[in-house]
Amino acid sequence: MEDSFKHIFLIGMMGSGKSSVGMTLSQKLNLPHIDTDEDLMDILNLDMNQIFETFNEERFHALESTYFIEHIKNNKYIYSTGGGIILNSQNRSTMNKFGKTILLKSSISNLYNRLKQDTKNIRPLFKKNNTKKNLQKIWNDREKYYTECADYIIKVDNKSINEISNEIIKKLN
Ligand code: S3P
Numbered sequence: 332m333e334d335s336f337k338h339i340f341l342i343g344m345m346g347s348g349k350s351s352v353g354m355t356l357s358q359k360l361n362l363p364h365i366d367t368d369e370d371l372m373d374i375l376n377l378d379m380n381q382i383f384e385t386f387n388e389e390r391f392h393a394l395e396s397t398y399f400i401e402h403i404k405n406n407k408y409i410y411s412t413g414g415g416i417i418l419n420s421q422n423r424s425t426m427n428k429f430g431k432t433i434l435l436k437s438s439i440s441n442l443y444n445r446l447k448q449d450t451k452n453i454r455p456l457f458k459k460n461n462t463k464k465n466l467q468k469i470w471n472d473r474e475k476y477y478t479e480c481a482d483y484i485i486k487v488d489n490k491s492i493n494e495i496s497n498e499i500i501k502k503l504n
Pocket residue numbers: 343344345346349368379412413414415416454455456
């Protein structure tokens with residue numbers, strides 16, 4: 332894999348598979364992996380719903396951004412980012428400057444099915460309104476940021492984590 336860039340950033344909607352793909356890529360490329368949501372939950376010792384209740388959505392994203400901008404100063408990492416990381420313009424320019432950004436793009440129906448099934452990690456934005464309509468609205472509001480940020484767009488519907496990871500590695504080569 333060419334070494335001219337520093338980090339690999341996985342972006343996309345909640346439920347698009349960023350965490351699983353990040354872990355698989357980490358094994359395949361022998362690079363360390365960071366899941367920004369997991370890290371923030373560990374640091375704060377709260378689950379994501381408690382974080383949203385304690386800080387609210389806007390303050391969570393501010394915290395996420397501070398953590399992210401600081402963390403990327405480290406060695407080369409694969410980042411599985413939170414779905415809202417692209418909302419902040421500094422995060423977007425940082426990703427463009429310091430790595431390759433990959434958008435995992437899923438249909439709304441698949442996101443909906445995945446999020447409904449994931450009872451261990453109930454996303455606050457889905458808990459508040461667990462409808463396809465809500466997911467569609469979030470996507471519509473964010474699509475321009477996701478696509479503006481992405482060096483590569485990978486369609487993930489009906490593909491295994493392994494297939495998606497191999498496709499990413501091919502793009503990066
Ligand atoms: C969010 C997505 C979540 C998490 C938080 C907010 C969002 O991450 O950061 O619930 O604004 O889309 P995942 O995309 O990893 O679920």
